[in-house]
Amino acid sequence: MYNRRSSYAAAVASGSTGTNQTHPAPTRSGAFSHMLNSAHSTPHNLSHSRLSRSVDADGHHSSMSNSWTRGGPLPSYSSQTGYWQGLGGSVQDIPPFFVPSYLRGSKHAEKLHEAHKAKLAAHRDAKSTHSSNAASLSTSSSSVNLHKMAPSHRGLTHEIIERTPPVADEPAPWPTKWNDGDKFAQLDIEDNGRQAKFSGSQKTHDEAAAVRADFPMPRQCGIYYYEITVISKGKDGRMIGVGFSGPKVALSRIPGWEPDSYAYHGDDGQIFSNTTSGKPFGNKFGTLDVIGCGINFRTNTAFFTKNGQFQGTAFRDLKPTMQYYPTVGMKKPGETLRANFGQEPFAYDIDKMVQDEKAAIQAEIARAKSSDKAATNETDFIHQLIGQYLAHDGYVETARAFADEAIEEARALANDEDADIPYPETVEDLDALNRQKIRTAILDGDIDKALKHTTAYYPSVLRDNENIYFKLRCRKFIEMIRRCNEMTAQCHPVPTPPSKRSTASTLNKRNSTATDEYDFEMELDEQLGVHNPTPSWDNKDDDEELDDEDDMEDKEIKLQQLTQDTITYGMELRQEFANDQRREVKRALEDTFALIAYENVRESTLAPLLETAGRVPVAEELNSAILVSLGKSSSAALERLVQITEALVTELADDGGPGAFINVRRDFLQ
Amino acid sequence: MSSSTVSVSAATPTRHPFQRKIDDVKPSKTDINFVIMDYLVSEGYPRAAEKFAKEANIQLPLEEESIQCRVEIRQAIHVGDIDTAITKINDLNPQILDTDPALHFALLRLQLIELIRACTSSATSDITPALNFASSQLAPRAATNLDFLKDLELTMSLLIFLPATSTLQKELTDLLDPCLRRNVASKVNEAILTSMGARGEARMRSLVRLRHWAESKARAAGKDIPPALPLGLQDADERPSDSNGNNGAAADIMVQ
Numbered sequence: 001m002y003n004r005r006s007s008y009a010a011a012v013a014s015g016s017t018g019t020n021q022t023h024p025a026p027t028r029s030g031a032f033s034h035m036l037n038s039a040h041s042t043p044h045n046l047s048h049s050r051l052s053r054s055v056d057a058d059g060h061h062s063s064m065s066n067s068w069t070r071g072g073p074l075p076s077y078s079s080q081t082g083y084w085q086g087l088g089g090s091v092q093d094i095p096p097f098f099v100p101s102y103l104r105g106s107k108h109a110e111k112l113h114e115a116h117k118a119k120l121a122a123h124r125d126a127k128s129t130h131s132s133n134a135a136s137l138s139t140s141s142s143s144v145n146l147h148k149m150a151p152s153h154r155g156l157t158h159e160i161i162e163r164t165p166p167v168a169d170e171p172a173p174w175p176t177k178w179n180d181g182d183k184f185a186q187l188d189i190e191d192n193g194r195q196a197k198f199s200g201s202q203k204t205h206d207e208a209a210a211v212r213a214d215f216p217m218p219r220q221c222g223i224y225y226y227e228i229t230v231i232s233k234g235k236d237g238r239m240i241g242v243g244f245s246g247p248k249v250a251l252s253r254i255p256g257w258e259p260d261s262y263a264y265h266g267d268d269g270q271i272f273s274n275t276t277s278g279k280p281f282g283n284k285f286g287t288l289d290v291i292g293c294g295i296n297f298r299t300n301t302a303f304f305t306k307n308g309q310f311q312g313t314a315f316r317d318l319k320p321t322m323q324y325y326p327t328v329g330m331k332k333p334g335e336t337l338r339a340n341f342g343q344e345p346f347a348y349d350i351d352k353m354v355q356d357e358k359a360a361i362q363a364e365i366a367r368a369k370s371s372d373k374a375a376t377n378e379t380d381f382i383h384q385l386i387g388q389y390l391a392h393d394g395y396v397e398t399a400r401a402f403a404d405e406a407i408e409e410a411r412a413l414a415n416d417e418d419a420d421i422p423y424p425e426t427v428e429d430l431d432a433l434n435r436q437k438i439r440t441a442i443l444d445g446d447i448d449k450a451l452k453h454t455t456a457y458y459p460s461v462l463r464d465n466e467n468i469y470f471k472l473r474c475r476k477f478i479e480m481i482r483r484c485n486e487m488t489a490q491c492h493p494v495p496t497p498p499s500k501r502s503t504a505s506t507l508n509k510r511n512s513t514a515t516d517e518y519d520f521e522m523e524l525d526e527q528l529g530v531h532n533p534t535p536s537w538d539n540k541d542d543d544e545e546l547d548d549e550d551d552m553e554d555k556e557i558k559l560q561q562l563t564q565d566t567i568t569y570g571m572e573l574r575q576e577f578a579n580d581q582r583r584e585v586k587r588a589l590e591d592t593f594a595l596i597a598y599e600n601v602r603e604s605t606l607a608p609l610l611e612t613a614g615r616v617p618v619a620e621e622l623n624s625a626i627l628v629s630l631g632k633s634s635s636a637a638l639e640r641l642v643q644i645t646e647a648l649v650t651e652l653a654d655d656g657g658p659g660a661f662i663n664v665r666r667d668f669l670q
Numbered sequence: 671m672s673s674s675t676v677s678v679s680a681a682t683p684t685r686h687p688f689q690r691k692i693d694d695v696k697p698s699k700t701d702i703n704f705v706i707m708d709y710l711v712s713e714g715y716p717r718a719a720e721k722f723a724k725e726a727n728i729q730l731p732l733e734e735e736s737i738q739c740r741v742e743i744r745q746a747i748h749v750g751d752i753d754t755a756i757t758k759i760n761d762l763n764p765q766i767l768d769t770d771p772a773l774h775f776a777l778l779r780l781q782l783i784e785l786i787r788a789c790t791s792s793a794t795s796d797i798t799p800a801l802n803f804a805s806s807q808l809a810p811r812a813a814t815n816l817d818f819l820k821d822l823e824l825t826m827s828l829l830i831f832l833p834a835t836s837t838l839q840k841e842l843t844d845l846l847d848p849c850l851r852r853n854v855a856s857k858v859n860e861a862i863l864t865s866m867g868a869r870g871e872a873r874m875r876s877l878v879r880l881r882h883w884a885e886s887k888a889r890a891a892g893k894d895i896p897p898a899l900p901l902g903l904q905d906a907d908e909r910p911s912d913s914n915g916n917n918g919a920a921a922d923i924m925v926q
Contacts, residue, residue, distance in 0.1 A: 366876070368883035379852065382874050384903055386706060393699075395725045402710070402718035412748035413848040436725070443727045613700075616727065620699045637901040638705075641881055642697040644899050647688065648884035651893050658887060668877045669701040 094119055095176060100225070100342025102354040103174075107653065107663040108220040111171035172220060175213035175326050175341045182325075183211035184251040194343075196328060197336040198234065208254040210329030212245065213341065217295055217324050220653050222660030223357060225294035225350045226326050227305075227340045233266065233286045234332035240266040242291045242337075244302070244324040254329040260322060262315050263329070264291065264304045271304075271314045282311035290347040295324060297656020298357070305348040320655060358661045385638045392636035394435035394623060431630060434458075435623055442619040445612065447476035450622070458626050465625045468618075470577065470585060474592050475618050477573055480566040481595050482610050487559040491552060570596065642669070686896040703728055709874040712863055713856075714741040736762070736866060740859055747855040748848075752781035759858065766865050771811065773861055775818050776854050778807050779825055783845055786828050797829060 097116040103109045177193025186200030187209045196211050217224035228242055241255040243263030249255075256263030256272025264271050266285040270278025283306055285291055292305035295318065302315040318324070328337050340346065383406050390399035434457045441450035451472060454462055462469040570593065577585055591609065598604045608614075624634040635643070645664055652659025703726045710719035711730075716737045723730040739762055746755035756777055759766055767774040785800040804826060812818040828842060844850065860870040888895055 365880050365883040366871075368879045368886070378875065378878060379856070382709065382878060385878075385901075386709065386874075388903060389702070389706065390722075395722060398718050398722040398725050401721045402715055405715045405718055409744070409748060412745050413852055440725075612727075616699060633902050637903040639697050639702060640692075640901045641877070642702065643692045643695040644901070645877065645881040645884055646695040646697070647691040648881070648888050648895070648899075650691065651688075651888050651895065652884060652891070657891065659884065662880070664880070665701060668873055668880055669697075669705055 094123065098176075098343050100174070101345060102223065102225060102350045103221055103342070105663060105666055106221065106660070107650075107666075108171060108218065108660065110663070111220075112173060115171055115173075172218040173215045174218050174221065174224065175215045175226065176343075177214055177341070178211045178328075178339060179214040182214075182251070184209035187211050187330075191338070194340075195231065195336060195338045196330075198330045198333055201333065207252055208239070208241075208329045208331040210241075210245075210251040210253070210255055210327055212247070212251070212325035212327050213339070215325070216247070217244065217326065219297040219320075219656030220660055222298055222653070222656055222658075223294060223296050223350070223354050225292060225346070225348075225353075226342070227290055227292040227346050227348070228328060229290050229338045229340070230266065230285060230287050231336040231338050232334055234330075234334035234336075239331045240285070240335060240337065241272070241327075241329040242266075242293055242304070243272075243327055244293065244295065245327040246322050247325060249327075251329075254331060255327045260319070261327070262302060262318075262324075263327070264293070264311075264314060266291075273315055281314055282306060292346065292348045292350070293326065294350065294353075296357070297660065298658055300656075305350075308347040308349070310348070354661070361658050361661050362667070364658075385641065389636040389638040391432060392627070392632070393620075394432050394439055396432050396436045399432075431626075435626055438626070439619045439623055442472075442475075442622065443612075443615050445479045445482065445615060447472055447479055450619075451476075454622065454626070458629055461622070461625050461629050464629070467585075468622055468625050470580075470588070471618050471621070473573055473576070474588055475615065477566070477570055477592055478595065478609060478614070480562070480569060484559065484562050484566055485610070487555060487562060491555050491559055566596070688895045692899075705873050705877065707731065709872045711737060712859070712868070712872045714744055714859065716741060736862065740862055743862070744855045744859060747777075747780070747858060748851055750780070750784040750787075750851065752777055752784060755858070756781075759862070762862060763865050766861050770861055771815075772818075773854075773857055775808070775811050775815075775821070776857065778811070779821055780851060780854055782808060782822075782825055783828065783850075786825070787846070790829065800829065 094116070097113060099109045099113070178189045178196050180189045180193065183189060183196070186198060188197045188199045189195070189211065190197060193214070198209055200209070213226075217226075230240060233240065239254065241263035243255045243261070245255055245258070245262065246260035249258045249261045253261075254263070254265070254272075255261050256265065256278070257274075257276050259274045262271075262273045264281060265278060266289075268278060269280070269282050269284040271281040272278045282304065285306055290305075290307050293302070294305075295302045297320075300316070300318040300320055301313050302318060303313045304311045326339070326341070328339070330337065386402060387399060387406075390396075390402060434453065438450050438453045438457075441447070441453060451462070462472075574589065574593070577589060580586070591606075595606055595609060598606065628634045633640075642664070645668075649659040649662050649664050653662070703722075707719060707722055707726075707728060707730075709715075710722060714737055719730060719737070722728070739758065743755050743758045743762075746752070746758065756767070767777070782800065782804055785803055786797075789797045789800050804822065808818075808822050812822040824841060825845060828845060831842060864870040885895075885899065
């Protein structure tokens with residue numbers, strides 16, 4: 001049976017056992033196939049992309065998702081396998097994403113991760129345009145959009161904003177491997193670029209072979225650090241140099257001998273920068289030693305570690321504008337170095353060094369007081385910010401309560417009942433109340449009411465902001481589905497979808513192998529003592545009308561009515577925006593309509609769309625649009641403050657300054 | 671989106687490139703609401719917090735037990751009733767003042783200031799209570815700590831100058847300023863929060879400081895940023911009165 005089959009596949013995909021009760025199958029799909037185009041192909045695509053999504057979060061997306069599809073446990077859809085194979089091939093062009101431990105949670109890591117996801121999405125999009133409609137629906141709606149949404153619990157609406165084309169100034173990637181195209185010829189690069197081996201004959205005294213990593217160490221990291229392990233120091237020597245160099249430095253010499261080249265040498269433990277005579281620095285190193293090299297871009301200094309021990313600061317006054325690439329050099333046959341750019345845990349506790357740096361900067365910030373204002377004015381300033389934000393965003397009741405409490409506080413402070421209180425009574429303006437009504441309606445899920453109020457009070461807003469109007473209309477559809485879902489849950493407390501459509505069963509019959517799993521699951525359910533209505537599945541149409549309980553029947557009728565209304569509304573919605581060629585509109589429609597494919601959306605990959613949290617962004621966007629229509633600033637002073645702060649911190653991070661150690665959102669807003 | 675750029679571009683005819691960077695930042699309302707709620711709860715505005723939870727549809731953090739208590743302590747300090755405040759703090763957790771002698775001293779000194787204020791407010795008053803309190807409560811603590819001693823000496827000198835407040839030097843007027851009580855109250859609040867394992871300082875305060883720090887750092891580093899980075903606080907207060915009235919009236923007619 002079709003839905004059994006796909007839920008089984010989903011269960012396999014998510015690594016759970018066959019006993020679970022999730023049935024995310026689109027039993028209604030037949031009824032809506034005219035809206036979804038070939039909706040029947042959705043489920044296994046979805047389950048597949050859920051897999052790839054979850055794996056993608058860990059940064060190892062391609063190989064696993066690929067092998068799963070290649071395994072192809074869905075014989076009747078073998079035509080789809082070709083498509084996925086094609087996708088897998090292209091995704092593999094993008095190397096897996098990793099974050100070095102000490103950069104986890106940093107702003108730069110977040111940016112790079114975003115960029116990586118965007119790249120993957122772009123690849124998938126590019127592929128999907130060549131394939132069928134159904135495929136593009138599933139890739140765009142689930143794997144790309146949803147996984148971007150999930151972490152922040154944002155609704156569908158934000159997707160449209162965030163899906164901007166990649167910005168010109170992309171975040172600087174960090175090194176991931178030795179660059180096969182930027183090495184001396186006699187070096188072999190092995191093991192996906194992690195290992196460098198000297199393969200030629202011994203060089204003359206002055207000559208050596210060096211290789212640079214694929215990317216320079218990004219200043220935005222604040223501190224960048226990598227390690228190498230000496231796999232073999234070769235037969236007769238350990239002339240190995242570990243360090244960094246500019247992009248133009250000759251690779252025929254050991255690092256450290258040229259200008260803009262800095263290194264720590266294994267044979268004598270000395271450090272070299274633009275000189276052939278080194279300075280005593282640390283221990284010598286040889287086979288199986290782990291050497292770490294790091295730059296602190298805030299102080300423009302470089303340091304080395306050996307086997308987890310800090311060896312000291314080696315270089316100062318690095319050039320703030322130079323791009324430094326991790327570089328190693330060697331000159332004896334057999335010498336082999338393996339790099340760890342953060343793919344694996346480091347030997348040295350670099351995390352602590354970064355933490356300490358962060359803590360020092362946080363302490364500096366905590367001490368920072370405005371120069372022109374006394375510390376106590378900070379409270380007044382914050383109260384102004386809060387008061388203005390509450391009024392601006394239409395939190396009328398809160399604004400009033402806050403003003404009351406603040407006045408109370410000020411009176412107490414002044415020791416005087418009649419003191420001149422600097423807190424003006426909140427201006428009870430009509431707009432604030434209206435906006436509050438509209439917001440409340442949206443937050444309650446009553447989109448009709450919100451639309452009615454908005455049209456009555458601010459007729460121009462929906463006209464001028466078509467995208468918001470569109471989002472409200474979509475949200476209404478989502479709310480209708482929500483209600484259908486709730487009622488279904490009330491009517492049928494058993495998790496298995498009881499209703500069915502004849503089209504679904506004809507689809508099921510196409511899948512000949514399905515019966516086995518069907519029986520298997522049934523048995524399991526019986527063993528577990530779960531009431532399973534599935535045996536009577538095929539007769540359910542008749543049973544439905546003969547429901548014993550009256551109120552059940554009543555609800556059933558209401559549910560049918562609601563389902564009918566939802567479908568009608570959905571068709572209206574589709575018609576209204578059918579001619580809209582905007583990509584984001586099409587996408588949002590696809591996402592929304594994909595919801596009806598599921599009898600039990602809550603257990604599907606699309607469940608996040610249904611969350612009430614999705615109402616918030618719609619409400620906020622409408623509120624902003626109304627404010628703009630009133631000639632007010634769309635963002636409150638507090639938002640402005642966050643924007644300015646974030647922009648300033650970014651500015652302070654770009655050159656590796658102290659801003660690199662701050663993640664405004666993570667460190668200050670959560 | 672378009673909305674955010676409209677108002678800004680109107681205000682600044684030649685847009686600084688940094689302005690675009692600011693506009694590109696899209697703070698999430700969820701985060702901002704969180705910061706607001708965090709402030710209301712940790713700084714002790716229970717009624718506003720409750721309303722905000724309803725209006726913004728967010729969860730009220732589970733710190734309800736202490737919030738009322740913290741509000742009472744704050745109020746007691748604000749009105750100068752330090753005795754009550756200290757009792758309440760000790761009821762809540764006697765460890766707080768035991769482990770933070772500086773905070774305890776600050777509270778006692780506040781109490782001394784109130785005593786001095788009371789006994790110097792009328793010519794006939796007796797300064798003995800203030801002297802007794804100083805020698806019994808503050809002097810033993812000040813004996814072991816130079817900073818405390820300096821503070822105590824300064825505070826005692828109030829006895830000489832009061833009630834002639836007009837000629838006081840700044841150090842002394844600061845002692846009489848309500849801000850001192852506010853500062854101590856906020857320190858007490860932080861100490862209570864920290865003692866409960868919560869984050870002591872409200873995120874809003876850190877955020878405001880981060881902005882100051884970032885701006886001064888950026889200016890010191892010679893970054894290309896506009897001479898002023900207005901928040902629009904004043905702006906928002908002035909402008910609405912004009913456009914608001916018109917629109918409100920128009921909307922009224924529409925409804926009818």
